[in-house]
Amino acid sequence: MAKRHFVPKADKEYTKADFTSDQMVKWCPGCGDHAILSSLLNTFPKTGHKKENICMVSGIGCSSRIPYYVDTYGFHSIHGRACAIATGVKLANPALSVWVSMGDGDSMAIGGNHLIHAVRRNQDFNITIFNNEIYGLTKGQYSPTTKFGQITKTSPFGTIDYPFNPGELVMGAQGTFFARSLDCVPPLTSQVMEAAAKHDGTSVVEVLQNCMIFNDKTHAAITDRAVRDDRTIVLENGKPMIFGKEKNKGIRFNGRCLEAVTIGENGITIDDILVHHEDTEDTGIHMMLARMSGDLPVALGVIRNINKPSYTELYEDQMDECMANSKYKCVDDLLNSGDTWEV
Amino acid sequence: MSTNQIVKKDDIVVRFAGDSGDGMQLSGTLFSDASALTGNDIATFPDYPAEIRAPHNTIAGVSGYQVHVGSHIYSSGDKCDILVAMNPASLKSNMKWAKKGATVIVDIDTFTDEALEKAGYKENPFTDEMERDYTIVKAPVTSFTSRIGQEQGADKKTADKCRNMFALGIIFYMTHKTLDQTFAYLERKFAKKPDVVKLNKAVLTEGYEFADKLEVVHGHIFEVAKATEMPKGRYRNITGNVATAWGLLAAAERSGRRLFLGSYPITPATDVMVELAKNKGLGARVFQAEDEIAGICSAIGASYAGALACTSTSGPGLSLKSEALGLAVMTELPLVIVDVQRGGPSTGLPTKTEQGDLNQALYGRNGEAPLIVVAASSSANCFYWAYTAAKLALEHMTPVILLTDGYLGNGSQLFRIPKVADLPSITPRLAKPNDPNYRPFRRDPETFAREWALPGMEGLRHRVGGLEKCPDGPLSTDPENHALMTYNRQEKVNRVANYIPDQEVTGNPDADLLVVGWGGTSGALTLAVEEMNNEGKKVAYTHFNYICPLPKNTGDILRKYKKIVVCELNNGQFLGYLRTKFPECPMHQYNKIMGLPFEVGELKECFTKILGE
Numbered sequence: 001m002a003k004r005h006f007v008p009k010a011d012k013e014y015t016k017a018d019f020t021s022d023q024m025v026k027w028c029p030g031c032g033d034h035a036i037l038s039s040l041l042n043t044f045p046k047t048g049h050k051k052e053n054i055c056m057v058s059g060i061g062c063s064s065r066i067p068y069y070v071d072t073y074g075f076h077s078i079h080g081r082a083c084a085i086a087t088g089v090k091l092a093n094p095a096l097s098v099w100v101s102m103g104d105g106d107s108m109a110i111g112g113n114h115l116i117h118a119v120r121r122n123q124d125f126n127i128t129i130f131n132n133e134i135y136g137l138t139k140g141q142y143s144p145t146t147k148f149g150q151i152t153k154t155s156p157f158g159t160i161d162y163p164f165n166p167g168e169l170v171m172g173a174q175g176t177f178f179a180r181s182l183d184c185v186p187p188l189t190s191q192v193m194e195a196a197a198k199h200d201g202t203s204v205v206e207v208l209q210n211c212m213i214f215n216d217k218t219h220a221a222i223t224d225r226a227v228r229d230d231r232t233i234v235l236e237n238g239k240p241m242i243f244g245k246e247k248n249k250g251i252r253f254n255g256r257c258l259e260a261v262t263i264g265e266n267g268i269t270i271d272d273i274l275v276h277h278e279d280t281e282d283t284g285i286h287m288m289l290a291r292m293s294g295d296l297p298v299a300l301g302v303i304r305n306i307n308k309p310s311y312t313e314l315y316e317d318q319m320d321e322c323m324a325n326s327k328y329k330c331v332d333d334l335l336n337s338g339d340t341w342e343v
Numbered sequence: 344m345s346t347n348q349i350v351k352k353d354d355i356v357v358r359f360a361g362d363s364g365d366g367m368q369l370s371g372t373l374f375s376d377a378s379a380l381t382g383n384d385i386a387t388f389p390d391y392p393a394e395i396r397a398p399h400n401t402i403a404g405v406s407g408y409q410v411h412v413g414s415h416i417y418s419s420g421d422k423c424d425i426l427v428a429m430n431p432a433s434l435k436s437n438m439k440w441a442k443k444g445a446t447v448i449v450d451i452d453t454f455t456d457e458a459l460e461k462a463g464y465k466e467n468p469f470t471d472e473m474e475r476d477y478t479i480v481k482a483p484v485t486s487f488t489s490r491i492g493q494e495q496g497a498d499k500k501t502a503d504k505c506r507n508m509f510a511l512g513i514i515f516y517m518t519h520k521t522l523d524q525t526f527a528y529l530e531r532k533f534a535k536k537p538d539v540v541k542l543n544k545a546v547l548t549e550g551y552e553f554a555d556k557l558e559v560v561h562g563h564i565f566e567v568a569k570a571t572e573m574p575k576g577r578y579r580n581i582t583g584n585v586a587t588a589w590g591l592l593a594a595a596e597r598s599g600r601r602l603f604l605g606s607y608p609i610t611p612a613t614d615v616m617v618e619l620a621k622n623k624g625l626g627a628r629v630f631q632a633e634d635e636i637a638g639i640c641s642a643i644g645a646s647y648a649g650a651l652a653c654t655s656t657s658g659p660g661l662s663l664k665s666e667a668l669g670l671a672v673m674t675e676l677p678l679v680i681v682d683v684q685r686g687g688p689s690t691g692l693p694t695k696t697e698q699g700d701l702n703q704a705l706y707g708r709n710g711e712a713p714l715i716v717v718a719a720s721s722s723a724n725c726f727y728w729a730y731t732a733a734k735l736a737l738e739h740m741t742p743v744i745l746l747t748d749g750y751l752g753n754g755s756q757l758f759r760i761p762k763v764a765d766l767p768s769i770t771p772r773l774a775k776p777n778d779p780n781y782r783p784f785r786r787d788p789e790t791f792a793r794e795w796a797l798p799g800m801e802g803l804r805h806r807v808g809g810l811e812k813c814p815d816g817p818l819s820t821d822p823e824n825h826a827l828m829t830y831n832r833q834e835k836v837n838r839v840a841n842y843i844p845d846q847e848v849t850g851n852p853d854a855d856l857l858v859v860g861w862g863g864t865s866g867a868l869t870l871a872v873e874e875m876n877n878e879g880k881k882v883a884y885t886h887f888n889y890i891c892p893l894p895k896n897t898g899d900i901l902r903k904y905k906k907i908v909v910c911e912l913n914n915g916q917f918l919g920y921l922r923t924k925f926p927e928c929p930m931h932q933y934n935k936i937m938g939l940p941f942e943v944g945e946l947k948e949c950f951t952k953i954l955g956e
Contacts, residue, residue, distance in 0.1 A: 023817065052802075052804065053798065053799050055798040067806050067808070068817075072804055073805065075644070076810065077640070077643075078640075078666055078809050081636065081637070081640040084632065085640045086644060087632075087637070087644060088603065088605055088630070088640065088644025088647075088648070088650075089648045089798070091641065092628065092647075093648040093650075093797070093798065096648060096798050096799060113633055114633065114637055114640075117632075117633035318623065319623055322623035323626060325624065326625060330596060331589070331596045331625060332763050334589065334592065334625060335579075335763075338579065339376060339380060341380055341579075343574075343576060343578055
């Protein structure tokens with residue numbers, strides 16, 4: 001059956017300016033959120049969707065202010081519930097292109113349940129997780145992604161919580177799309193957001209974002225220009241997993257786990273390097289890639305992107321079928337169905 | 344039987360009791376359906392345990408179903424004229440519901456030493472006193488049913504499942520009814536299983552014939568008067584939960600909005616979702632959410648996107664939805680929240696009825712968060728109150744809580760089928776695309792309702808959310824603005840009083856005593872007041888469905904009476920609400936918190952006492 005498209009196309013081309021709102025952006029100067037906003041504004045014109053049919057939904061936190069800064073329909077809701085609200089928006093009107101923004105606490109602590117269930121159902125909306133590994137708007141408490149042992153306002157002696165990895169969570173919930181980017185590389189963020197927009201079903205884009213005030217440089221170990229090329233790898237579908245300043249490092253599967261190797265050393269050739277297939281149904285390698293850290297570069301780009309009917313598709317197909325085959329054409333038919341009698 | 348053995352009665356109450364899984368709910372339903380189809384007015388009340396199959400033969404596992412049939416029925420009745428007890432535990436826990444002189448039918452085969460002990464009987468339950476005060480029918484239900492099963496080649500398990508049919512056969516004989524309605528039901532229900540139809544029909548017939556041969560029941564066969572005062576029209580039997588679901592469907596059709604229900608299973612509200620899920624064919628968009636919070640939040644999202652959005656729940660679920668309710672108040676979106684109340688607090692008594700959520704509905708949110716509260720007062724009128732809740736939500740742009748309860752939701756009643764076109768019109772307050780003057784919180788000068796601009800509409804892009812906004816839409820923390828917006832939200836709900844009918848008084852309006860009730864208690868209260876007036880006492884009665892806001896003449900009514908008693912199935916929540924609004928009116932209270940509906944007897948006793956003071 002041909003793929004169904006629900007969101008109407010625009011009859012004109014938009015630019016970033018068309019989506020920029022007149023509201024004052026109130027994030028701290030230098031916050032990574034500014035760059036993510038800019039990436040998003042760059043992405044919307046590329047989706048080709050009618051402007052009126054784009055709807056932003058957010059929860060609570062710094063990142064969740066984003067609907068005010070985007071000139072679309074928007075819902076700035078309550079803490080953790082963005083996915084649940086987005087679910088209703090999309091079910092009530094599948095012609096809407098729905099974009100959810102959440103922070104790490106919003107999406108994985110108070111809203112963890114809604115996130116995994118939205119992902120499990122393959123709800124047709126695009127989620128951006130702004131991951132700064134801290135509660136910013138409440139001024140610096142540890143979040144579900146804060147590094148183990150980190151000292152924060154509520155962990156003065158260091159956290160003893162093992163952090164979540166959003167990618168693992170998404171794949172554990174049978175997610176169909178997961179990508180990662182850095183706030184300091186807006187072109188990459190736009191690129192993965194564009195891929196997310198094209199994906200039918202739940203897309204989750206994690207952006208590693210810096211909070212200058214309460215968790216400055218939390219991602220510096222991988223984002224600093226001096227180390228970035230060696231500490232990260234940008235995955236490209238169908239291409240070998242090569243990284244490093246000299247483009248001579250790669251990822252290899254050694255039979256037990258992934259390892260970083262140098263091409264030309266110890267007899268390693270390009271043929272030993274894994275080729276990225278974002279559309280592999282099995283989550284095994286994608287999960288390993290999402291988890292890479294420490295000795296392995298942190299994976300960026302689209303890590304997983306598989307085809308699976310979205311909730312919207314399944315829902316609309318079922319509704320169409322039920323309505324076409326319904327015994328009752330109107331509520332009067334229903335009221336008069338079964339045993340009735342005249343007095 | 345000869346006709347002179349038949350006793351004519353205005354009404355009778357039949358109670359079916361057995362182990363969970365004995366099919367008592369079905370027996371009760373089939374009896375009430377057959378009665379309704381043959382011209383009686385009816386009301387039913389299922390009284391079942393929270394456990395699906397509690398240990399066999401224990402009190403914990405007893406499931407009951409009471410049917411009240413007659414010419415003019417308000418409630419499911421206090422005590423029964425006929426009790427069916429399928430095992431010792433059901434007899435033990437249900438004898439308190441039998442009138443003195445009632446006929447008690449037991450499956451004597453189940454009265455083994457072991458079962459008697461499990462039920463807590465230390466000696467033979469059939470004492471001389473019991474044999475004297477009641478007509479006991481010791482029917483060999485299990486052995487007769489097994490024999491028929493064997494004759495038809497059915498295994499024991501299948502045969503045992505038909506025991507309820509034997510009991511039902513006896514009841515049909517004793518109420519002077521035929522088996523035709525139930526035969527038709529069996530043929531319809533098991534159309535593809537002729538063996539099952541044959542076996543059930545045979546057992547039903549055997550029960551009927553068994554009763555015919557019984558000397559002991561002669562003189563206890565009732566012919567119940569048919570309903571005579573019912574308005575002309577087409578009727579059906581309906582439970583409150585189904586009526587609620589259908590009312591929402593009708594409102595969606597009439598308003599032209601898609602129906603969305605976001606919900607999570609919870610006793611005793613689940614059947615609202617179950618019923619709507621069956622009706623996707625009529626466009627019902629049902630979403631079973633991951634929890635109560637997602638249930639209401641998905642509904643709020645759907646409302647933002649333009650649906651008639653609803654969520655259904657019971658007490659603990661409403662607690663979980665509190666924060667999101669505040670969001671719906673703040674965003675001023677239409678939303679219907681159905682709370683089928685049960686015994687609380689916490690998990691409480693999930694399968695029992697109570698009116699304990701009134702305060703939660705009125706006040707259970709942070710900040711100043713007014714919304715509309717209405718309550719249904721019969722199983723059948725759940726249809727109209729669900730419809731009304733939707734109408735008010737859509738026309739006044741606000742969440743509306745509809746309070747029903749386990750008694751109304753699971754109970755059933757005759758329902759006069761309306762035509763959807765005859766229901767009041769519903770006009771959602773939709774904004775006009777490209778209206779240059781659109782502002783998210785621009786209000787109708789009369790109702791104070793804002794306009795509903797839907798994503799997808801051209802030229803009306805705006806943001807809503809939980810943060811305080813100014814009338815033009817943007818965020819505002821300005822002190823004056825917050826005061827204004829708080830006033831506006833309250834005033835919008837207050838002004839709903841301009842659009843609802845006056846409160847009515849029934850009974851004797853010149854009475855000394857005014858009985859006040861609200862919600863699901865109207866059956867017993869109406870009958871109690873009627874009987875008191877028939878007995879020459881002067882009692883007036885007013886029953887509230889509009890709880891917040893109250894009808895405008897409420898104070899005028901209350902101030903007219905010297906004595907007032909507010910009756911409710913909680914510790915006095917409506918009383919407290921009325922006292923706050925009308926401190927000048929002294930009020931008595933009558934409360935019951937036993938997980939059970941009011942009985943007419945206890946109400947009359949209370950009213951008589953207050954009249955005598």
